[in-house]
Amino acid sequence: MRSPRATGSPSSPRSRIPNPPEPPRSSARRLSSFEELEQALDRVDPEIFLLSPAEADDDESPLEAVLDLLAAVPAGKLAIADLPLTTPDDVLELERAGCDAVIVHGPEIAPLAGGPPPEV
Secondary structure: OOOHHHHOOOOOHHHHOOOOOOOOOOOEEEEOOHHHHHHHHHHOOOOEEEEOOOOOOOOOOHHHHHHHHHHHOOOOOEEEEEOOOOOHHHHHHHHHHOOOEEEOOHHHHHHHHOOOOOOO
16 A cells, blocks of 8 residues: 555645745846856846956956957846946946946946035
8 A cells, every 4th residue: 555655645745845946037147257147048047137247358358348248148138237447438338238237336436427426
């Protein structure tokens, strides 16, 4: 005679254990190489890509590294650039290339906003 566990009956303890949740498909992924981008697309297919120049080649500027990654992001996905230093010209070039947003770090805000941030 089979045990309830072996038959998978609704009263068995095994049938009451939920399946592990799948990773959220809309989660963001920080990427700094083409390999990471390919893995993210294969495993999770995220809606948001945070592009970082962390693994830029020695002869490549951070902006060039992010622009190269941006070209590999599928259409319809949100692409955000995270550069260590951001100039107004960098932001314009990223915008022209189709980047949706740029993370700007503290001291770099004034030149982009036309003045210092307001006192809080």
